[in-house]
Amino acid sequence: MMEQNSPQNNVEHYYFSFLLHRSNKITKEKSQILVSMVIILHFVLFTSGYSFKHCTEDANTNHTKFICIHRKENNMSAIVDDLPSSATIVIILKNWIKNIPKNTFSHLHNLRMLQIDHNTLETIDPQAFQNLSQLKDLNLTSNKLSILSTSVFQGLYNLVNLSLTNNSLQSLPQRIFNALPNLDNLLLNQNNLNNFTVVAESVSQLPKLTKLDLCNNNIMSLQHSDHTALPKSLTILYLCRNKLVTLGCARCFLCNILQLDLSYNDQLPSRAFQDVDLQKLNYIRLRSTNVSVLDLFNVSNVRPESIDFSGMGLKTTQQLMNLCNLLQNKTVALIKMMRLGNNGISTLQNKTLSDCPRIGSLDLSFNQLRTVNCLEFLHGHDQIKNFKAEKNHLSSLQSCKLNISFPNLTYLSYRYNRILNVNGFAFYQTPNLKTLQLNINIIAYLDPKAFRDLTRLVILRLDNNLVTDLYEDSFEDLQSLKILNLRNNRIAVIFRRTFHSLKCLQTLDLGGNKISHFDESAFVGLNNLAMFYLDGNKLKKIDSTMFEPFHATLEVLDLSSNQIHFINTQAYSPFSNLSILRDLKLNSQLPHGIRVLPKSLFHGLSSLQSLYLADNDIFSFSVDTFDHLTNLTFLSLDNSCAGVLQLKPGVFKNLRKLSMLFARNMGIMSFSKEVFGNLTQLQILVLQQNVMPTIDVSVLEALPKLKSLDLREVPLSCTCLNSDLKNWTLNNKSVHLVLLYTYTCQDTPKPKHFYNFETNVCNKDLEEYFFACTTSLILLLTIIPILYDKLYWKLKFSYYVFCSWIGQHFRRLRNKEEQCKYDAFISYSSADEPWIVDQLLPNLEGNGASFRLCLHHRDFELGRNIVDNIVSAIYKSRKTICVVSRHFLRCEWCSLEIQMANYRLFHEQRDVLLLIFLEPIPERHLSAYHRMRKIMLKKTYLQWPGSDCTDPVLAQELFWNKLKRALRSRSSIFEEDEKEGMENYFNQPPADENYTLMP
Incomplete structure (x- = not known):
């Protein structure tokens, strides 16, 4: 019957229909048991836990961002199949993927960003990105793609950014990007492309393309076909590090380009620009080419102010002066940004650049300058605003009390030099500086008057030098300073009143020094300090007096990687006055951690939101340790315990606003409600690498806001003690179990996954059961x-x-049986219907037999559920006849009907089932149908005589007589057994009549 429809989809409906139909015969208790079994079956078959096999979810993105990194997986579908349709960002990084099959991401129709970089991707099937109509960013960087099909990007009509950087592409199909009408940024750099015509044709139909990066390819010219043109929207074109020897394009081919990078094409000559319209260019980079500035001006219409002169061989003073004269001859009024880097310039004489047009910003980085001579070479350019001389050979900054001045200079950078000392009044000629960068040098001596008169300086960077001493007047004139960075120097002591004049300072970074103590009044004057970094020093103790000047303004305090420790648990809190502190870092104290955590350590920190205590060997946590941190939202305790730890009940009792708790490798032995039960706002819980063999599910259920739980590398036991946890991990729909499918059992000889260990024996307490x-x-x-x-x-x-x-x-029962509507319900496969119509019906309903038969195609009620019709037909018939054939055995509906008849036999103790075999079926073919074989072992059955019988007519007549006799027999097993025994259902034939009956 209807073999194309599987009854598996109706399993629940069938059971409930059966219960409803037999409600007068089944007790209430039995009904509840059966319903419970159905519900359990439903969860086992149709639910799965909120976890992902190869990806982790960013818990702060509300089920939208997923990262799949280092999973050692080569099947792309296996990585993304279990991701939800709500995903908008998917990052697949550093895996072994070689191919992306068709429709791999079709279920992720909300995807906005897809990053598949640094894999081993070789091929992408057509329509691999089907149904990603919302995708805007696609990153395929650093793979092994060599060939792409024309339809590979079909359907991505909202794509804005596409990166194919660092692959092995040698060519592109002509219309490969035609399906991307909104593409804005296309990166094809670091490939093996050598035919620019093919590239130009592939992008010519992109109406919104603005940037095309073709750097690091093998392109030799920009030659193109006559009908090919770059999109009018294209304004940025990068062709650096190719093999260009000429441009070879039509005059107006590049006329809409505003930024053009041709650097590191060392064979590109000046004549290549002849007859090419580049008048609209705002920026052109020609570093390390064979282009001469003078020749370029003669053969092209490039505007001088748009040229980046870096790396063009302008080494000597005379060459620079000639450049200035050329610019003057071109009637250039202002050069907003003049770049002269990477030219090998070693000296700049006075007035070297005097003849140049007005300069807004000057960059002399990557040269060989040994001195800047107080910027005398800029004489006449008092309007200059920015000056950079990074990565040169400057060794000293001399005093500059000269008549020359640059009142408009606000940005000055000498980073990455060899400056050893900064003398007094070194910046006297730049009184209005706002940003001064002296970081990453070897400054050992800083004159107390080095920054004299810099009253408007806002940012001062002195980090990564060799400064050892700071004096009372070192920063005396820096009244406007807001950011002072002294990180990674060799300061050992902060003397009194060192920062007394820095009343506007908001950020002070002293991290990475050798500070062991502060003199009294060292921080006087820091009335507005908000961020204070002291990490990586040698502080052994701290007290509240050192923070007194900024106790009402400090928001961030970093004391990590010092040598802070406490002798006993009764120590007084050094943070008692920091009432608005938001972020406190005490992690990684040397050499062995804090060890002892005073009970009152965090008293007064009523506004604290983030606390870092990771990497400290703390012996124990007092039950009162965190009591005052009522506004804490982030707590890091990773690696903070010395050995195995039993957290005390109530230790987190006041952390009712905590949303993130990181407790990796703390040696936690148990997970109890007394410890974690009050964390009602907790969203992210990391318990990785702890030693809890079991976890109480009731504790997890007491955390209503929990979104992410990390139990990786926890030695969970695969025993009945964790059966509830196992079921919870599979059935919960709100908590993301980070990489659940990697959890393994630690108490089994062979590797076993936690999510599917056997729990059948855990339904009852075995000890109580055996007792x-x-x-x-x-x-x-x-x-x-x-x-x-x-x-x-x-x-x-x-x-x-x-x-x-x-x-x-x-x-x-016999009286009730006589009231049945039908004598028999016929269960058969639709493939055997001709035998039913031609043989069964004429012999049982015709020829004077007058049996009432129920057939599904004739007697089932229209519009009624199939399962309901089956149940009704079986219970309205005295017998059920199963016409067995190979088609019958393969039919799932027939299997359901024989099971239903068997259920009736069991429940009513009535022999209602008759079997007819239409063809001989070897026993080995019946081995897979255990229910059928079980019935055959208990009951005799009829065999339809085949054509090989000696007398088929006589055999068929005998067959119909025995079937009619069986239909007229009573169905009461009890009564028949008392009178005649089971052999009276069918009269056994003699031994030689094996063609009609098989035992």
Whole structure:
């Protein structure tokens, strides 16, 4: 019957229909048990836990961002198949993927950004990105793509950014990008492209393309076909590090380009620019080419102010002066940004650049300058605003008390030089500086008057030098300074009043020095300090007095990687006055961590939101340790415990706003409600690398806001103690279990996954089960002999009374049977319908037989559920005839019908099932149908005579006589067994009549 429709989808409906139909025969308790079984079956078959096999979810993105990194997986579908449709960002990084199949991401229709970089991707099937109509960013960087099909990007009509950087592409199909009308940024750098015509044709139909990066390819010219033109929207074109020897394009081919990078094409000559319109260019980079500035001006219409003169061989003073004269001859009024880097310039004489047009910004980085001579070479350019001389050979900054001045200079950078000392008044000629960068030098001596008169300086960077001493007047004139960076120097002591004049300072970075103590009044004057970094020093103790000047303004305090420790748990809190502190870092104290955590350490930190205590060997946490941190939202305790730890009940009791708790490798032994139960706002919980063999699910259920749980490398036992946890990990839909499918059992000899370990034996307590069984058996063996001795005759009398009652019961069943609507329900495969119509119906309903048969195609109620029709037909018929053939065995609906008849046999104790075999079926073919074989072992059955019989007509007549006799027989097993036995259902034929009956 209807073999194309599987009954598996209706399993729940079938059970409930059955219960409803038989509600008058099943007790309420039995119904509840069956319903519970159906519900359990449903969860086992149709639910899965909130985890992903190869990806982790960013818990702060509300199910939208997923990262799949280092998973050692080569099947792209396996990585993304279990990601939800809500995903908008997917990052697949450093895996072994070689191919992206068709429709791999079709279920991720909300995807906005897809990053598949640094894999081993070789091929992408057509329509691999089907259904990603919302995708805007696609990154395929650093793979091994060599060929792309024309339709590979089909459907990505909202794509804005596409990166194919660092692949092995040698060519591109002509219309490969035509399906990307909104593409804005295309990166094809670091490939093996050598035919620019092919590239130009592939992008010519992109109406919104603004940037095309073709750096690091093998392009030799920009030659193109006559009908090919770059999109008018294209304004940025990068062609650096190719093999260009000429441009070779039409005059107006590049006329819309605003930024052009041709650097590191060392064979590109000046004549290549002849007859090419580049008048609209705002920036052109020609570093390390064979282009001469003078020749370029003669053969092209490039505007001088758009040229980046870096790396063009302008080495000597004379060459620079000639450049200035050329620019003057071109009537250039202002050069906003003049770049002269990487020219090998070693000296700049006074007035070297005097003849140049006005300069807004000057960059002399990557040269060989040994001195800047107080910027005398800029004489006449007092309007200059920015000056950079990074990565030169400057060794000293001399005093500059000269008449020359640059009142408009606000940005000055000498980073990455060899400056050893900064003398007094070194910046006297730049009184209005706002940003001064002296970092990454070897400054050992800083004159106390070096920054004299820099009253408008806002940012001062002195980090990564060799400064050892700071004096009271070192920063005396820096009243406007807001950011002071002294990180990674060799400062050992902060003397008194060192920062007394820095009343506007907001950020002070002293990290990475050798500070062991502060003099009294060292921080006087820091009235507005908000961020204070002291990490990586040698502080051993701290007290509240050192923070007194900025106690009302400090928001961030970093004390990590010092040598802070406490002798006893009663120490007074050094942070008691920091009432608005938001971020405190005490992690990684040397050499062995904080060890002892005072009970009152965090008193006064009522506004603290983030606390870092990671990498400290703390012996124990007092139950009162975190009591005052009522506004804490982030707590890091990773690697903070010395050995195995039993957290005390109530240790987190006041952290009701905590949303993130990181507790990796803390040696936590148990996960209890007394410890974690009050964290009602917790969203992210990391318990990786702890030693909890079991986890109480009720504790997890007490954390209503939990979104992410990390239990990796926790030695969870695969025993009944964790059966609830295992079921919870599979069935919960709100908590992301980070890489659940990598969790392994630690108590089994062979590797076993935690998510699917066997829990069938965990339904009952085995100890109680065995006790109940043995107790019942002993009592039974004790009572039976006593009853036999004392109550033998009474029991025998009761037996006969019971038999009499049963007889009456089955007589009532017989009367009810006679009221059935049909004599038999016929269960058969639709493939055997011709035999039913041609043989069965004429012999049972015709020829004077007058049996009433129920057939599905004739007697089922229209519009009613199939399962309901089956149940109704079986219970309205005295018998059920199963017409068995190979088609019948393969039919799932037929299997359901024979099971239903078997259920009726079991429940009513009535023999309602008759089997007819239309063809001989070897026993080995029946081995997979255990229910069928079980029925055959208990009951005889009819075999339809085949054509090989000696007398088919006689054999068929005998067959129909026996079937009619079986249909007329009673269905009560009890009554028939008493009278005749099971052999009276069918009269067994003689041994030589094997063609009609098989035992």
